[in-house]
Structures are given as structure tokens and as C-alpha cells.
Amino acid sequence: MLRDITIGQYFPGKSVIHRLDPRFKIIITGIFIAMLFAADGFIGLAVSCAFILMTYLLSNIPIKLMVKSLKPIIPVILFTSVLNLFFIDGVSVFSFWVINITDEGLITTAFMIIRIIALISGSSLLTYTTSPIILTDAIERLLSPLNKVKFPVHELAMMMTIALRFIPTLIEETDKIMSAQKARGADMDSGGLLKRAAALVPILIPLFVSAFRRAEELALAMECRCYQGGEGRTRLKTLKSSGADYSAMAVALLFLAAVFVINAVTG
Amino acid sequence: MAIIRTEGLTYTYSQGTPFEKTAVKNVDLEIEEGELVGIIGHTGSGKSTLIQHFNGLVKPTSGKIYVDGQDIWDEKNCRIRDIRFKVGLVFQYPEYQIFEETVYKDISFGPKNMGLDEKEIDRRVRETAALVGITDAQLQKSPFELSGGQKRRVAIAGVMAMEPKVLILDEPTAGLDPKGRDLILAQIKEYQKRTGSTILLVSHSMEDVAGFASKILVMNKSELYCYEDTPQVFKKADEITAMGLSVPQITRVFGRLRQMGVDIRTDVYTLDFAVKTLMEYMEKNGKDIEQC
Incomplete structure (x- = not known):
């Protein structure tokens, strides 16, 4: 039924992640997305996934919910995998009639799937741990410099x-x-x-x-x-940032730096 | 034969989740054809969920429902849409379901879905409109131009026009002034007289139901508390008050008289009957009453 929609649903809790300043949470989510797109190899991707897994564990959000948030994007995942699987050139590993699957295709597909899953679960963690009202509050504060241009x-x-x-x-x-x-x-x-x-x-x-x-x-x-x-x-309720917020951001930045270092070493 | 019969009807919301809640528990019921039934119960007693079972909008978790002797969830022999034409359900605030450009078109939505021909649809629309006091001129107007009470009556006419064997109304008088309330109740009664159909009227006001229904069904905490003739139910005024429902003012007056030591019957719930009872009592022992 209509009631089963979970996108943007908030699950109240008292974990470290729940208590973080929402402004920092938004920024950290941004850093995480940057991490995912910066990673150009499986090691970099693994580091980003380790980051999101760590935050999930800290947030006490059941893994079941993470799986549930992925359900609506299954068609997207299928569509991109089909495109990647069949249309990337490389050494053929399997071919039948017009279908030609290459090693390059397999690798890219796996890479894409992991990236999409990590992206969605990362951003749903933000809405799982932050109530919508607080979230808009944080967005308002983050965008407040735009007031200067009469926005x-x-x-x-x-x-x-x-x-x-x-x-x-x-x-x-x-x-x-x-x-x-x-x-x-x-x-x-x-x-x-x-x-x-x-x-x-x-x-x-x-x-x-x-x-x-x-x-x-x-x-x-x-x-x-x-x-x-x-x-x-x-x-x-005025938003207040504390030491925990800055250290959380520092950790996120550290992971981002790690991804760049890995890129440089392996690239 | 019973027009609606249920066997062990049970419905549980969100089964298998932490939000699990049983709304209707083990209801066995037989409603005879042509009956005027009042359904009462406090908020959340399961009365709205119960009536949504009767036309197949809600599928029971367990138990059976028979309409006109037919198991409505026996998919081989029964189409659920036909049941909806047989059992018409008017929801709370039905005016919020109005959508057509003209009143005429909105009332004809149900009959059209039944696949009737133009002539029959026209007859039904005009008849029911006249019954609920909608004039021919108003039929061609936009329903959104009407007043609240008129909109409500148009929406009720939309279900009546399907000429269901059973008409169920969920709090048809909610949010209306006393005049509008009496008007709608009188029109429903008129419809019953004309068509001989079975009427189920849900309400949490005993006052509404008292003068209207021949039988009363009381729901309490998801269970069927009783289903009896109206006078029998009013004998249980104390138990009903304990459930958080209020009995009509006139019944309370008689209960109080009894408490004060007047030997008088307490199953009084309409003004006419109250006058009659008092007169009889005074004739019998005219002096005693002055002492009280």
C-alpha cells in the first residue's frame, strides 16, 4: 500500500550519528559523495564503503532498513548494469549471437553497482538519522549566505x-x-x-x-x-556545533584524503 | 435470510510488524434484510473497519463474510465489484469525494460504473436528487458552488443512486448543525421506506441512533459487545456509559429518577415515549410523584 513508502523517513534514536549537528551531517554526506566519485579503483571504493559501513554501525540503524531503502532503485541498478555489461569493449569472456560480454564490462558493472548502492545508502542514512524539520533548518542555515543576493x-x-x-x-x-x-x-x-x-x-x-x-x-x-x-x-532550538562535529568531519576528510592517496599510488 | 452474515471476522493491521493492532476481533453477526441498524462505539472501537469489510474494501485476516448468502471472498463465484454495488458505503465527510463538473454527473458516477443504460441512469439520478432535496436547477450546477450540507447530500445521493440492497453510512451527520442533521436522517429514513433496503448507520452519538434505528450494534474495544433491539440496548445504559459513550439526555433523566427512588422504567430514549411513560406513571400514583 501507499503507506509503505520509506524514502526520507526518519528513525528516531540517540546514537552519536543522530546527535551530530545536522549542518555537519549534510557536509559530511557531501564529502562521502565526493569520495565515491573520486575513487577510481576498487581499493578506493572499498575505503569509501568502509566509511559508510562504520557510520551505519555507529548509528544503530538496522541493516534491514538499508536494504529496504535500496528497493526503489533496483530498476536503475538493472538498467545501468545492462548498459555497462553489453556495450563496453574489451577482451571477450562470453559471447552468444549479438551478446558479447567482456572482462572490462564485468569490472565496470560491478564497480557501478557498488557505487550506486553506497551512494543511496549513504544519503538515506542522512534522512534516517535526521528529522525532516531539523534537516530543513540546517539547509536554511547552510544557504543563509545566499540572503546577501536577495535569495x-x-x-x-x-x-x-x-x-x-x-x-x-x-x-x-x-x-x-x-x-x-x-x-x-x-x-x-x-x-x-x-x-x-x-x-x-x-x-x-x-x-x-x-x-x-x-x-x-x-x-x-x-x-x-x-x-x-x-x-x-x-x-x-539554535544549532550548536561541538568538538564531536569537528572530529567527525575530520574523519570524513581523512577518508577522502586516503582515497586520493590511493588513486595517486595505484593510478 | 440474513443479508449480511459474518463468521469469526478478525482484522489485524500491519500484521507481523511492531505496529500490529487488532481492529476487529472475532465478530459473529447476522443482519436481517430491511433492518435499520445503528452501529455505535467509541473512537477506535473498530466500527469503521468493521463496515469496510461488508463491501469488500478490507479483506479480513481471518473469518468469513456472506452478503446475500454469498461468500464475498470466494474468488471463483464472486466479483468484488458486484458486491460494492450491492452494499453501498458512504464514508465520513463524503463531500470530499466529489469531483465532477456538474452535480448531475457526480451522482451518475456510480450508476455509470454499473454499466446501466442512459435512460435508467437518468431516472435514478433524478429520483435520488429529488429525495435528498436537490432541485433540477442545482443538478446542472458545479458541485463546488453548493453549501456544505448540500454537498454532503449530493455525495450521499451518489451512493443511493446505485440502489444498493444495503446502504451503510459512516457518521453522515458529523459536523452538521441540528437542522441539517435532522434533514439527512429523515431523508435516509425516507429512502429506506421507499426501497425497503437495509440501512446501517454508524455514529458515536446515541442521540442520533436512538430515534432512528430498530436494532443497535455496539462495538467495544474491537469486539462486538451486543447486537439487540433498541429498547434492550437502552436497558444497559449504565454499561454503555462506562464504555465512554453517552446515552441520550432523556434516558439519563429516567435513570436519575430511578436512583431517587421512583419506580419507573429506564429504557426510555425518545421524547414521545418519555411523555407517555410519565403520564402513565402519574395516573397510576399521582400523589407519590409530588413527594419526590
Whole structure:
């Protein structure tokens, strides 16, 4: 069902990783991605994977969840592996009719698969260990220099917060509307592509109507509480960085440096 | 023959996860054709989940449901969509499901899905619209221009137009003023009189159900507490109050009288009957009552 969507889901906890300053977490995730793309051999890749494995262990997030986060990207993995497997030149190891698999192809495919898996599990760790509200808060702070060029950073962050807040509400609403239309005999599971698209109309229209109604009510409620944008607004929880945050970043940078050194030695 | 029958009906949410919760536990039930049933229970008692079983929106974890003598999950002999036309379900706040450009088109959505011909659809739409008090001029309007109460009645008409043998309504009066509430309840009763169909009305207000239903089904903590004739249920006023449901004000008055030592019956739940009971009592022992 719709309720099983896990992308961007937060799993509360009290681990070292959970407690890190979210701004640093975002930066460290960036460093990790840089690490993955900088690595040009299996040793470099292994070092990056060791880094993400270490953080997973520290965060107490069950490995099951990591596997679950990979499910939606299986098609992407399959697609890229097929492309890499069949279209890279090299010494042939297996050939049949027009299919020609080469050693180069096999190596590149394995490399790509590991890289994609590490990339997704790394970035989902960020959302697993940071609540969406804190995350947008951190993004707002990280982007705050853009205020100087009159970029509406606070408004953007507020919109993101509201959007995230309403995802579960809208999922629940969609569920309800679907049931109501099914009770009136709406048929959503049969027919061709065109018929199925037409069957969505009775669901989408009520959903849009209610989304607009909610937006209007929320806007009114915010105004009643004197919301007037980011100017002069203070926070209940200010982000504070501590020694742990700096050391975590240092570790991440150390791994990045290691990858570059390995590249230089093996390259 | 019972129009709806269940055997050991059980439903568990999110089975096999830490969030596991049994919403309906071992319900055996037989609802006769043409009955007017009130379903009451506190929030989270499982009444909404129970009714979604009756038209096959929710598949039971275990147990069986028979509609018109037919096991609805026997996939060989039964198409679940046909069951949905036989058992019409009106959800809470049904006005949020309206989507067509005109009221007419929205009411005809259900009948159209049944594959009826134009003439029959037209007859049904006009009949049900008249029943719920929607005028011909309003039929051609956009449903989004109507008032809240009118929208609610259009949505209910949309299910009535399928002419189901069983009509289930989940809190059809929620959020309406007393006048709108009485209007909708009267129209539902009128529909029942005209078609002879079975009506199930879910509510957590005993006041709504009291004057309306001939039988009452009480759900408590996922279990079927009782399913009996309305007067029988009101004799259990104390137990029902203990469940966190409130009995009608007039029933409470009679319970209080009894506590004060007046020898009077307590299964009173409508105003007319209350007047009658009091008059009888006063005729019998007119002097005693002044002493109280």
C-alpha cells in the first residue's frame, strides 16, 4: 500500500550519528559523495564503503532498513548494469549471437553497482538519522549566505518544511478518497493505459481540492499567529556545533584524503 | 435470510510488524434484510473497519463474510465489484469525494460504473436528487458552488443512486448543525421506506441512533459487545456509559429518577415515549410523584 513508502523517513534514536549537528551531517554526506566519485579503483571504493559501513554501525540503524531503502532503485541498478555489461569493449569472456560480454564490462558493472548502492545508502542514512524539520533548518542555515543576493532562503526552507509535513497527511487522504471511489464502483486495476489514466481523475480532483483547502486554512492559521516571513524571526532550538562535529568531519576528510592517496599510488 | 452474515471476522493491521493492532476481533453477526441498524462505539472501537469489510474494501485476516448468502471472498463465484454495488458505503465527510463538473454527473458516477443504460441512469439520478432535496436547477450546477450540507447530500445521493440492497453510512451527520442533521436522517429514513433496503448507520452519538434505528450494534474495544433491539440496548445504559459513550439526555433523566427512588422504567430514549411513560406513571400514583 501507499503507506509503505520509506524514502526520507526518519528513525528516531540517540546514537552519536543522530546527535551530530545536522549542518555537519549534510557536509559530511557531501564529502562521502565526493569520495565515491573520486575513487577510481576498487581499493578506493572499498575505503569509501568502509566509511559508510562504520557510520551505519555507529548509528544503530538496522541493516534491514538499508536494504529496504535500496528497493526503489533496483530498476536503475538493472538498467545501468545492462548498459555497462553489453556495450563496453574489451577482451571477450562470453559471447552468444549479438551478446558479447567482456572482462572490462564485468569490472565496470560491478564497480557501478557498488557505487550506486553506497551512494543511496549513504544519503538515506542522512534522512534516517535526521528529522525532516531539523534537516530543513540546517539547509536554511547552510544557504543563509545566499540572503546577501536577495535569495529567499527562509521562505524556501519554510516551503520545504510544510511540504514534508503534509506528505503523510496527503497519503492518508489519497487512501481515503481511493476507498470512497472504489465503493462507488471505480475500477482502477484493469483496462489499458488510457483507461487507467482516466480512472485517476476521480482521485486527483478531490485530492487537489482538499490540498488547496488545507493550504488556505494553514495560511490563515499562520497569519493568525503573526507569521511574517524570516525577518527578525528567532528559533526555539539554535544549532550548536561541538568538538564531536569537528572530529567527525575530520574523519570524513581523512577518508577522502586516503582515497586520493590511493588513486595517486595505484593510478 | 440474513443479508449480511459474518463468521469469526478478525482484522489485524500491519500484521507481523511492531505496529500490529487488532481492529476487529472475532465478530459473529447476522443482519436481517430491511433492518435499520445503528452501529455505535467509541473512537477506535473498530466500527469503521468493521463496515469496510461488508463491501469488500478490507479483506479480513481471518473469518468469513456472506452478503446475500454469498461468500464475498470466494474468488471463483464472486466479483468484488458486484458486491460494492450491492452494499453501498458512504464514508465520513463524503463531500470530499466529489469531483465532477456538474452535480448531475457526480451522482451518475456510480450508476455509470454499473454499466446501466442512459435512460435508467437518468431516472435514478433524478429520483435520488429529488429525495435528498436537490432541485433540477442545482443538478446542472458545479458541485463546488453548493453549501456544505448540500454537498454532503449530493455525495450521499451518489451512493443511493446505485440502489444498493444495503446502504451503510459512516457518521453522515458529523459536523452538521441540528437542522441539517435532522434533514439527512429523515431523508435516509425516507429512502429506506421507499426501497425497503437495509440501512446501517454508524455514529458515536446515541442521540442520533436512538430515534432512528430498530436494532443497535455496539462495538467495544474491537469486539462486538451486543447486537439487540433498541429498547434492550437502552436497558444497559449504565454499561454503555462506562464504555465512554453517552446515552441520550432523556434516558439519563429516567435513570436519575430511578436512583431517587421512583419506580419507573429506564429504557426510555425518545421524547414521545418519555411523555407517555410519565403520564402513565402519574395516573397510576399521582400523589407519590409530588413527594419526590
